[in-house]
Amino acid sequence: MPKYKLFTSESVCAGHPDKICDAISDAILDSALMQDPLTRTGIETVAGANRIALFGEIRTTAKLNFEEIARDIVSRLGYTEPEWGFSDQSEFSNDIHEQSREIAIGVDDGGAGDQGMMFGFAINETEELMPLPIALAHALAKRIDQCREDGVIKWLRPDGKAQVTIKYENDRPVSIEKLVAAVAHREDVDENQVRQEIIDLVFKPILDRYKFKLPEAKNIVINGTGIWHIPGPQSDAGLTGRKIVVDTYGGYARVGGGAFSGKDPSKVDRSGAYAARYIAKNIVAAGLATKCEVGLAYVIGHPLPLMQTIDTFNTETISIKEIEDYKDKLLDTSVRGIIESLDLRRPIYSLTSAYGHFGKPDMPWEKVVQIA
Numbered sequence: 001m002p003k004y005k006l007f008t009s010e011s012v013c014a015g016h017p018d019k020i021c022d023a024i025s026d027a028i029l030d031s032a033l034m035q036d037p038l039t040r041t042g043i044e045t046v047a048g049a050n051r052i053a054l055f056g057e058i059r060t061t062a063k064l065n066f067e068e069i070a071r072d073i074v075s076r077l078g079y080t081e082p083e084w085g086f087s088d089q090s091e092f093s094n095d096i097h098e099q100s101r102e103i104a105i106g107v108d109d110g111g112a113g114d115q116g117m118m119f120g121f122a123i124n125e126t127e128e129l130m131p132l133p134i135a136l137a138h139a140l141a142k143r144i145d146q147c148r149e150d151g152v153i154k155w156l157r158p159d160g161k162a163q164v165t166i167k168y169e170n171d172r173p174v175s176i177e178k179l180v181a182a183v184a185h186r187e188d189v190d191e192n193q194v195r196q197e198i199i200d201l202v203f204k205p206i207l208d209r210y211k212f213k214l215p216e217a218k219n220i221v222i223n224g225t226g227i228w229h230i231p232g233p234q235s236d237a238g239l240t241g242r243k244i245v246v247d248t249y250g251g252y253a254r255v256g257g258g259a260f261s262g263k264d265p266s267k268v269d270r271s272g273a274y275a276a277r278y279i280a281k282n283i284v285a286a287g288l289a290t291k292c293e294v295g296l297a298y299v300i301g302h303p304l305p306l307m308q309t310i311d312t313f314n315t316e317t318i319s320i321k322e323i324e325d326y327k328d329k330l331l332d333t334s335v336r337g338i339i340e341s342l343d344l345r346r347p348i349y350s351l352t353s354a355y356g357h358f359g360k361p362d363m364p365w366e367k368v369v370q371i372a
Helices: 017-035 066-076 101-108 132-149 191-209 268-285 320-330 335-341
Strands: 004-012 040-048 051-059 091-098 116-123 156-169 172-185 220-222 291-298 307-311
Touching (some): 004 132, 004 172, 017 051, 051 066, 116 268, 132 156, 132 191, 172 191, 268 291, 268 335, 307 320
Parallel strands (some): 172 220
Antiparallel strands (some): 040 051, 116 291, 156 172
16 A cells, blocks of 8 residues: 655745844845955844845954845845835844954864754655655745746735645655645735635746646635735744745755755755755766655864765665765865865855755756766
8 A cells, every 4th residue: 555645845935024133134245255255254144124224243344234135135025116015115223243353263274164963865756856845835835935926916015935745645746636826915915816826826836847736625725814915024024044944945855954045055054965965866876776855964163074974875776885975075075175075255145145045957956966
């Protein structure tokens, strides 16, 4: 008798309060890296009712207009209406300070900018070697944003979520069991129109691309409370790094102890997670396993990982020893080795602030290489 299970992942739109904060923090990092590739940052943004606030640390020679960067991001994400209680005109404050010398000393010599553990994962469920639930959730969230930005759905406002429940049989995805979306909308649009247009213009095109059918109508939920008019931080405050499960594997695999956005690559919370994904993806892409999880751990000020683990969940096609030897050829996992091999001192991080950090083919940690 076949075994089956259900697994659910969610994603959020770029205008979600937490993602507004991720976008601002990463835009500051990218702006600094454009001028000073050796920039170090740990930027935290908070977005609340009619308020944008910056906190954290920076060490850079770059000249930055923090307020202009923040307001530009808020405007680009669609928050231009003060009556929503949050907009590009909201009150702004900046409490970013110089990076602590106690941290800088260790990093100057090629050590990690923090301690912690990081995990990378890959699985052959999708073309991008990501778990299907989170890949679908990201695609739906991105489609919601595209429909708003392109005017396909004119009543959408800049906030939203998508959630997908997949049925598995014998560890393979076989159907979409439930679909959920939450979308902010204009007051003059009724629930029935919201539901039908999200199904027709968001759900159907994405499920067609992935070759799945819609679930039964009773298993499709659009705006669980019925209506949603006020988007963004007026309804729910935002904070950098709070969507770490959305940013990684949708709960399908382990996640590390630290968030990514706003951190330069000396912070191994970010670079170590990218390195672990790079290794795991290349192991699966090479056909050495159908599923792979790589774990790394670092201590502040030290260049080399304290832990390096590989789990292929009994899906390996060669011995674990051979896979470990292959991993050693893929990447130097010292902090400097990761940064240099993946070319991480570039302004590329704004591309990660929505729809996850993994599965995006243009990012350096997603590159598939050939190892002799």
